[in-house]
Amino acid sequence: MCCSGFLKIMMFIFNGAIFVAGAAILGVGVWVKVDSGSLLGVLEEIEDVPDAFAQLVNVGYLLIGVGAVLLVIGFLGCCGAIRESRCMLMTFFCIVLIIFLAEVAGAVVLFVFQGLVKELVVDLETQVRKSIEKDYGNENSLTNIWNHTMDEFKCCGFMNYTDFDNSPYHNMHGKLFYPPTCCNATRDGDVVVVCPALTARDSRVPGCFLKLVELLEDNAVIVAAVALGIAFVEIAAMVVSLVLYCKIGDNKA
The missing domain is CATH 1.10.1450 (Cd81 Antigen, Extracellular Domain; Chain: A)
Known part of the structure; x- marks a missing residue:
């Protein structure tokens, strides 16, 4: 019982972090779309812009989508822990695992094709x-x-x-x-x-x-730290949800 209580607390902590991160990303996405006077706005006005850069115009929608998904994941994880729902916990685990694998794949693609930049x-x-x-x-x-x-x-x-x-x-x-x-x-x-x-x-x-490259370079350490932090929270949340899933199954057996 004590172990289950500890696992629930850990689920609340990790999912709270995911929920806050989702809210922050969602806010940034809304700000990007509202801020029309930016370099992204310039890209919208350019004809025949390379496809790789043309997609940057949609980065606001991407951030909004990612933020919304993280909000749902955070809520799903907390709710699953409270109700001790194995179905919700397994759904949470699968969604976070898919997101984590997508992030790893994206990082590999960026590393391999960085010469094309x-x-x-x-x-x-x-x-x-x-x-x-x-x-x-x-x-x-x-x-x-x-x-x-x-x-x-x-x-x-x-x-x-x-x-x-x-x-x-x-x-x-x-x-x-x-x-x-x-x-x-x-x-x-x-x-x-x-x-x-x-x-x-x-x-x-x-x-x-x-100026944009300089801004990115100046904040590269912060971006890397945030990315590593999110990856750590995702892995920890998956481990805790899986352990809690198995614990609930043992208690019901």
């Missing part, structure tokens, strides 16, 4: 340049998204200020000026402060893609 980035850069040259300064939706992204991340273009060469905005100002963020300038209300080409070159404001 550079090739995909080159393809993406080409399409982004074409999009900027065609519509920046001419198409309000894309222009506003780029301006919001550059203001928020303090960056300039995809790789650097030269991405705006031959764009409608560039041509509109005599091919000598760039967006204000390319030289650390600010907007004066609704008036766009142009950035001289020489200043843009000397200011060396990094591209938005480089």
